[in-house]
Amino acid sequence: MAQIKNYSKVFKNNSFAYTLTLLIYFLGSMGDSHAQEIISEEIQKTIGTRIDNGVNTGIVIGVIDGENVSYYSYGARSLNGNEPVNEKSVFEIGSISKTFTGLLLADMVLKNEVKLDDELQKYLPQGITAPVQNGETIKLVHLANHTSSLPRMPDNFSPSNPDNPFSDYSKERLYEFLNGYEPHRDIGSEYEYSNYGVGLLGHVLASRKGKSYEELLLERISKPLGLKETKITLSPKMRRKLAVGHSMGVEVSNWDFETLAGAGAIRSTAMDMVQFLKFNMGVDDSPLDEAMRLSHTNSRKEGAKPMVGLGWHLISADNDEVVWHNGGTGGYSTFIGFIKDGKKGVVVLSNSNASIDDIGLHLLNSKSPLKEVKPSIVIKIKKTIDAEGIEKAVATYWDLKNNNAEDYNFSENELENLAYSYFTSDKLKEALALTKLNTEAHPTSSSAFASYADVLLKQGDSLKAIENYKKAIVIHPDNQRAIKQLEELGINTETQVGDIKIDNSILESYVGRYELAPSFILSVRKDGNQIKAQATGQPEFPIYPKSENVFFLKVVEAQLTFNTDENGEVASVTLLQGGQEITGKRIENN
Structure with a gap:
């Protein structure tokens, strides 16, 4: 039988994501970290500091190492009480719900109920027309891998209660937006993270079966896998174990989803999420094994970056592939990930909206840095x-x-x-x-x-x-x-x-490798009339000129400035992101 460790401390103190921050946080080389203690003193100290400083209210982690499972928890279910969080506490998992939506799609594909290349239009009500761009229309796979050209959120998203923003976004609004939307780029051409797109996917899959999203989730995933507390509607038992959400040290409302449930509505526990991971990793046998393998497979064209499966994000580092997703709602932040075809998996859940991504990445790979945490x-x-x-x-x-x-x-x-x-x-x-x-x-x-x-x-x-x-x-x-x-x-x-054109010879002069930090290299290459940048362990992205030597990214608010020396040669690059500046010396030319 697998060994289960549990580390818990009582905390007594009365005092939304893909966000994906793509350049400041990164995975380094995937070294062997099995020799270190699974939940190290460094991790425990980091979690304690975050909670003691009021950054997070409670944090629960679960680590799968081979067949062994370890849990660690610290903090409280609520600042108004002294009951500690643990692996049985209930959290909103936010956008990790997208991995369940991707799995539903994979399962329905394998059962010949839908096809990945089915056009979205096939599943829309009469009178609703899916966007078309240059003769291309949205397919189900585009919704699952964020290449549908649909925005992160629809422009008719105007919640009557900002504290519970998704609760009144109806299917009428969902279809109203879709019917009038004009894409800004070719469908399938570029990655743009879309809560709306995955929410729409969950809605059409459920409608295809004549069920609500939660009914489909319970029937196809939660019940077959024995995930008794992975659902949307809180049972009385789950409500008693709910870790109350917090933002900036204040209790906030839970989020209730109507039509966009597939984007972020699920609630769960660390125990259930660890079991979900074990099935995904193949540690335990699952009736959804084949569908899980399909959901982990890159669904984008060969060479396209970033790599995305059906709901999951994929990062290659050395000879390993990391499969992961994070999540966040108004009062929660979450992370789940594992090394594909390996034995390491991690779940991190917090009842605060302060990010815990770095903890999850560090647990997967000890070379991935932990953030220095200060009180906000x-x-x-x-x-x-x-x-x-x-x-x-x-x-x-x-x-x-x-x-x-x-x-x-x-x-x-x-x-x-x-x-x-x-x-x-x-x-x-x-x-x-x-x-x-x-x-x-x-x-x-x-x-x-x-x-x-x-x-x-x-x-x-x-x-x-x-x-x-x-x-x-x-x-x-x-x-x-x-x-x-x-x-x-x-x-x-x-x-x-504007539409700035840069001479090809100038673009060529920027090609090379720049050391922004030890083991953190930014590689710049030229692809036709476009230059692209890729940081260690990250996808490659095109960068666009603001001026002759200043470029910006579209996937995240970040800017690169190429600096020359006294001889006019490109000597370094400065990354500006999130108010931070990092300058890296050029270590290799074209």
Whole structure:
């Protein structure tokens, strides 16, 4: 029988993702980490620091090492109580739900109920027309691997309750958006992470069988695999074990999904998720084994990056392939991954929306770094706003940033998330001050200026909003949120973005390898009239010019600046992402 270890500590303190951050976090060479203790003291210390600093409320991890399973948990189910989290606690798993949707698709394909290359149009109600671009229409596989050309979220997503944003997004709205959408690129040509697309896939698969998404999930996956607490609707037993979600140290509502359930609606426990992983890894036999293998297989064209299966993301490193996904809702962050054809698998669940991806990646590969965790500045700022007002809070921010910068996390996302909480509560004075503060603290952030413009627009100051949307595009020319808003305000965005042409000889001069950090190399190559960049352990992405030596990525807000020496030779590259700058020396030319 497999050995199961359980490490638990009681914490007593009353005090959304694919996000995929593609350049700052990376997998290094997949070295042998089996010699180290499975759940090391370093990991335990990291988790303890995050919780003791108020970054996370509770964290549960499960590690599969061969046939052995180890659990470790630290923190509380709620800051208002002392009951600890453990492997039986219930969490929202967010976008990890997409791997279940991909598995449903694979199962239905193998049972000849649908085909991967079936056109979406085949499964739509009468009167609803799927988008067509240059004669190509969306297929089911495009929805599963994020190449449908559908956006991350539909533009008719306007929740009546921002604290539970998906609860009222109906099938009528889903079809209304689809019926009028015009793709901005060829279908199947590029990766663009789409909650809407996978939610649509889950909806049409369930409709095909005349069931709800949850009914299909229970019938095809949860019940056959014995995952008794992997479902959407909380049973009384699951509700008693629920780890309450938190954001910035405050309890938040659970998210309820209606039509887009396939994108992120599932709740589960670490025990169930470990069992799900064991089936996926082939450690235990499963009636869905063949469907799981299909869901792990790259579904994109050979050579296309990033690699995506059906719901799962795939990363190659040395001779290993990592299969993974992360998730996040308003009060939860999650990670699941395993080494394909190997014996290592990891689940990390937290009842806080602070990311825990680095813990999951590090557990899979000890060379993947753990983030240095500091308490978020917004916890201090929010308390100051509540007690003394926004003006005092802004003054406190600058005082701490100037005099105690090493003591807090001052990243742009921290302020943006806090501002959003006030924005959605119609506390526009606070939202305006915080978004303006973010532009001053992070003047190279396109997102910060777009958020500031959003608040200005809601206040009715359209002229100043336009000014700041334009600034957002200057910083990141593919900021779709800013582009869309400007177009709705009657501004021709083509004159903002431009169509910069760079001489081929100049592009050729940038080709080479740049060392951004030890074992973290950025490789740049030329492909026709396009240059592409690839970081260690990451997919390759095209980069686009803002000027002769400054380029940006479309998949994530990041910028590369090629620097020359006194002889005019390209000597280094500077990566700007998330308010951080990293300069890497050129170590190899073309």
